[in-house]
Amino acid sequence: MNCIECDRPANGNCRFCGRALCKDHFNSANFIVSVAQSSEDQAKKTEVLVTKNVLKCNHCEPVGELITLEKFKED
Ligand SMILES: [Zn+2]
Numbered sequence: 897m898n899c900i901e902c903d904r905p906a907n908g909n910c911r912f913c914g915r916a917l918c919k920d921h922f923n924s925a926n927f928i929v930s931v932a933q934s935s936e937d938q939a940k941k942t943e944v945l946v947t948k949n950v951l952k953c954n955h956c957e958p959v960g961e962l963i964t965l966e967k968f969k970e971d
């Protein structure tokens with residue numbers, strides 16, 4: 897698999913969209929790998945596990961606004 901930017905052999909894949917990238921063309925970003933909410937303790941806040949500095953290409957962009965997890969909470 898080759899880099900989508902320069903067509904040289906790729907060193908990895910964008911964690912977000914899967915495009916192949918060489919080391920000259922990938923960026924880093926933070927990536928939420930897990931969202932968890934305790935079923936035992938309802939008062940406990942939703943927790944997210946974030947991995948820093950994962951591979952990211954220049955083509956996929958996070959949406960400009962944060963969404964709140966509150967709207968997914970069950971009553
Ligand atoms: Zn490249």
Ligand SMILES: [Zn+2]
Nearest residue numbers: 910913953956
């Ligand atoms: Zn990407």
